Amino acid sequence: MILDLDQLIEPYFDKYPNEWLLFEVTETDEHDWPTEVQFVAHDPSREAIANIVVEKDLDDTLVRFAGDVLPEGWHAAL
Amino acid sequence: MFILPIRSTRSLITAYVRLFHGSKRASAYVALDTGATSTLLTPSLIQQLDLEPTTAPYRMASATDVEMVRGYRLGCMQLGEEKLENIEVTAMPLPDQLQLDGLIGLNFLSHFIVTFDFQSMQVRMERIIA
Numbered sequence A: 001m002i003l004d005l006d007q008l009i010e011p012y013f014d015k016y017p018n019e020w021l022l023f024e025v026t027e028t029d030e031h032d033w034p035t036e037v038q039f040v041a042h043d044p045s046r047e048a049i050a051n052i053v054v055e056k057d058l059d060d061t062l063v064r065f066a067g068d069v070l071p072e073g074w075h076a077a078l
Numbered sequence B: 001m002f003i004l005p006i007r008s009t010r011s012l013i014t015a016y017v018r019l020f021h022g023s024k025r026a027s028a029y030v031a032l033d034t035g036a037t038s039t040l041l042t043p044s045l046i047q048q049l050d051l052e053p054t055t056a057p058y059r060m061a062s063a064t065d066v067e068m069v070r071g072y073r074l075g076c077m078q079l080g081e082e083k084l085e086n087i088e089v090t091a092m093p094l095p096d097q098l099q100l101d102g103l104i105g106l107n108f109l110s111h112f113i114v115t116f117d118f119q120s121m122q123v124r125m126e127r128i129i130a
Helices: A006-015 A046-056 B043-048
Strands: A020-028 A034-043 A060-065 B002-005 B014-021 B024-032 B039-041 B058-061 B066-079 B082-091 B102-104 B112-117 B122-127
Touching (some): A006 A020, A006 A060, A020 A046, A034 A060, A046 A060, A046 B043, A060 B043, B014 B102, B024 B043, B039 B043, B039 B066, B043 B082
Parallel strands (some): A060 B024, B024 B102, B039 B082
Antiparallel strands (some): A020 A060, B002 B122, B014 B066, B039 B102, B058 B066, B066 B082
16 A cells, blocks of 8 residues: 555646646556556646546545655745 | 554655556555545546545534545555555545645544554554454
């Protein structure tokens, strides 16, 4: 089981920094975690990525932002 | 039991989750949030999973505001090897600067013994067997 799915998509972090990345999951393991993915799209807008998923009718996806989840120097109180 | 890495004490504790609903599956990057009673998913992720609201609008208090939100019944959510079925999630946008797809709240975390170990930089999660 790959708990850190970043291993699967790491090359795309440098290719499309600070954009949302969309992958289609093509293989999973016995615990249903992705083991192989195919790159589909990149976009600065999360909403645009969701629209692509719907348009292409993708059944199994992996979406991740290629950058820090919180900008450097920022703090969060959720 | 499964273990999640804590990447930094200066950022949020994040993890991938797997979400299942009908024929739709999604892997999403989220934060663990013991301050949230509900599990929140962004409207974009709700749209991807083709979820329909299952509750009337209700109030959700966040750190700075109160919003009217809707609840959605999700088929299954998985963290590590553990799956929880038929879990209620709330659709709520997160601030633009927070590049995540949701927050895992107490309605999910309360099914586990959760240990935040900042010495070994790990979150250890063990399913509570009822």
